[in-house]
Amino acid sequence: MRRDLRRLLLIGLLLGLTPLRPVRAEWFDLPEPAKREGRLQALLAQVLKKPGEGAAHYELGLLHLFHKNDLAAAVRHLSQAAELQEHPAAALYFMGAAQALRVEQENLLRTSLDLLRLDPKGPFGQLAAQRIESLFGSVRGYNSLVTPCFEELFRRSDIQGLELREHLRITLANIYIDEGRSGDADAMHAEAGFIEDWLMAGPFGRFDYLGFDTAFLPEIEDAPQKIYASARGDIPLQAMNFHRERVFPRGSRGRLPEGRAGGTFYALTFLNCPKDVSAILRINSAGPIKVFVNNHLVLERDRIRLWLGTTDYFGVELREGWNKVTVKFTSQQRPGAFTLRLLDKTGRPLRVETRTTFDSYPSLKGAPPPNTFEVRLPAGDYFSKALRAAPSAPLLLALNSRLAIQAGDYQAAKSLLKRAAGS
Secondary structure: OHHHHHHHHHHHHHHHHOOOOOOOHHHOOOOOHHHHHHHHHHHHHHHHHOOOHHHHHHHHHHHHHHOOOOHHHHHHHHHHHHHHOOOHHHHHHHHHHHHHOOOOHHHHHHHHHHHHHHOOOOHHHHHHHHHHHHOHHHOOOOHHHHHHHHHHHHOOHHHOOOHHHHHHHHHHHHHHHHOOOHHHHHHHHHOOOEOOEEEEEEEEOOOOOOOOOOOOOOOOOOOOOOEEEEOOEEEEOEEEEOOOOOOOOOOOOOEOOOOOOOEEEEEEEEEEEOOOEEEEEEEEOOOOEEEEEOOEEEEEEOOOOOOOOOEEEEEEEEOOEEEEEEEEEEEOOOOOEOEEEEEEOOOOEOOOEEEOOOOOOOOOOOOOOOOEEOOOOHHHHHHHHHHHHOOOOHHHHHHHHHHHHHOOOHHHHHHHHHHHHHO
16 A cells, blocks of 8 residues: 555656646556557557547547657647547647647647637636746747737636636736837736835855755844845845846746846835735745745745646735735746735735835834635636546646645545546
8 A cells, every 4th residue: 555655646746747747547557568559459449439530639649648659649639639629638638748848839829729719717728828827938939829819818808807817917918028018018017916026135055945944044034234145145135126127038027137046035025005904925936935924924835846837825914004025935947936916805916005125114023923814726726627527537637636745635646646547
């Protein structure tokens, strides 16, 4: 039993390291070449008996992807199945196959957009929008494909208030920044609830995610004029605005200026709330992270994310007046990537005054810990709905297992992986 559990958890880790690669039964018990060839022949015979051209393309795509390692053929068959709309799950397999090896980006986008247009409010459409947002940095050059579709959907009244609209908004704003359309980007971001004024310090220490708990800068210290020493030299706190300063050329906001090495970073700001408010903080960061509100820890994640949907939602009660927010995060591949948005309990953006100076706010010494509350992760809802729409799709089972692993629920992950392997 323990050996089986270790094997299941290993598969879960492999899933995290290989984006969107579904679990197959053969991963648990890889057959000898002769037996494997026999299974291929049996699968081919099974495919030929299935009615519908889309079903045949779907099965043939999986055959090429998992048994023959022929990505080009897999992409061809899965994209045809997706276009025929007989197997919505084929589009997700196709998206995963193309993304995993950074190929077929144009076909990947076209398939995702077709899926989104087909049913923008459905689980597969919302997953497609989420995936396009996360892929933005690697699909530049295809803005002419994405922009018309996203602008059309963004204007539709029937998606108002949906999480989908926020994915559309963020992607469009990034496209407008990329194209030099700063006015259009401003209009998108003005309503999005981004916190953009920060005092930044970093990088400190190592950038291999080791020793994250070492407090290079005391996490609850209020000393704006202090210069912090590190192996890389003296590091002061620097005030910056993520929007005005175009902090990362040709990229989405929320990144430190290009040229800074990876490491541990600190960002702090002050929010002035007109009254007590129950707020949702939505934070994006791929590495370990801690968030403090009024000098009390409210979020801690000590591991690297297992997949690309790098969003945490958590609820916190902000008091009337000034509230201090400190973010400690680690970044290795890109200089200091993170974003933070402030939402109300219904998910709508909250607008509050922000300040990055230490005057005109009451002392936070002795402030009581803020009350926190649980927030359901919308991405998990998408996966659950998609899973109900295609209950036997191994990919969706595998994606849900990643969410379970991230949440530390290994029993749920084990159950999902078993179902994926048997499907």
